Amino acid sequence: MIWNEHAECMEREQLIKLQGERLQAMVSRLYYNVPFYRKKLQEQGIEADDIRSVDQLKHLPLTTKQDLRDNYPFGLFAVPQSEIVRLHASSGTTGKPTVGGYTRRDLETWSEVVARSLYAAGVDHNDVVHVSYGYGLFTGGLGIHQGAQKIGATVIPASGGNTKKQLQIMHDFGSTVLACTPSYALYLAETMKEIGMDPSELKLRRGIFGAEPWTEEMRKEIEQKLHLKALDIYGLTEIIGPGVAMECEHQNGLHVFEDHFLPEILDPQTLQPVPYGEVGELVFTTITKEGMPLLRYRTRDLTSMTIEKCTCGRTMARLHKFMGRTDDMLIIRGVNVFPSQVESVLLEMSETEPHYLLLVDRVNNLDILEIQVEVNELFFSDEVRQLEALTHKIKANIESTLGISAKIKLVEPKTIERSEGKAKRVIDKRPH
């Protein structure tokens, strides 16, 4: 199903022309309304109406998270505060939160892209959409809510937490769509098992999961445990919230709503664009945003992109599976390590649970990686050598995937902290 066929299936030639026009208008708005950007543009010798096509994008200055912090809270707004109708903020794992300011039209754009996302997942007005993303400053809850409302679905604003109650509501209200983080979806499945609820007692058929990177293996596990089709939604507060890109039912990459968000993939070191298909840092330019438009914002998410037309008919660029974030990336003994790699190793093994914790430390100037892994209750053996064999097997699999050795420590089931929001996977104790 396609919500806005005109936009989503536009010929690429026409799309590029539209993007060019919108980019031109955006750069002009920034030049006249945001002192920070005017200064940056002038430094590069760019005037308000110099930019006329997307080809010139690479000459424009980049924006980083630090720029957002330096201009906290409202320094990058391009409209007077009287035109801002909503504020959101992301938690900000370190330092100040990241702010998003929306005009009335921005909220409409946001609902539009979430509506497109839900249609792409095969969700329509007949569905009951259970939103377990947190409601509040976090964009997840309200973002999905507005889009689900726009397509006329029945929305349950469950928000996060109180898991057993949520399951009961899902059961009693007949929820057909679950929207939450993938780790919370697994937590729900675990809780269902605990209270003896079978997935067939629920009517769930689609899952809209996002806000953290997850693997194909995790998708399979969620689909199997919750009896639904799990689809990946992508977004970030700085750009608009969830709905920047969304997977369609073919589960073959996330469609970027390119008529609003202009994507680029850059080499994180050289900051030059990489060819289609190659992994790099995802960068967005918000060509229609009014409240807080951002020029070439570095998301720190690592992925690759294709512009091949999808079987679903959409012509918009697709992002491949996210590899992690440049700031999640750990450099251990000089090797780049992503927590998602550890997760895929564990999910491929039936003997372990996909719950793990990476502990990084430095002993005698050498980086030490310890991976705590929960033993699967069913597999746990009463023989030491079998458990040691399991430890060695995990160790070997981890080493062949990460390229570095790690100490594997088996821990008791359910002792690694479960998160109802984003999962905490890494503790880095090395002195910085």
Add this chain to the structure above:
Amino acid sequence: MLLQQLSLFLENKTGRLAEVTRVLSEKHINIAAFSIADTADFGILRMIVDQTDVALTALKQQGFAVHTTDVVGFVIPNQPGNLYQALEHLDSIAIEIEYLYAFAHNGDAAAVIKTNDNELVAETLNDLGYHLLKAGEQLG
């Protein structure tokens, strides 16, 4: 003819063993035999108790990784050389022992043994006249 043993995965953390015994004590479960296999990071606790099912449920509810394992329990008369004799018999039928632990039983000794073929071991010992311990039997 086999006996049910409770096997528990324990991390090497303070208080875990006390926690297990607390759960069992609250359910008035008597522990007849008890053994720990330990490594640097974890231990496996093996126990023979009087109400295995009750203990299993109670421990699971407390979040322990626990399950039951089939083992062979048999009585060894309290005289020098008797354990040797029993093991000789097992050796003669080419049995490999995973582990063995012993406890006192009505003035005699009793051994719990896990092997690569528990059925055969139980049968052999039974034929030789050893008294095999059964589930529910008053132990200790």
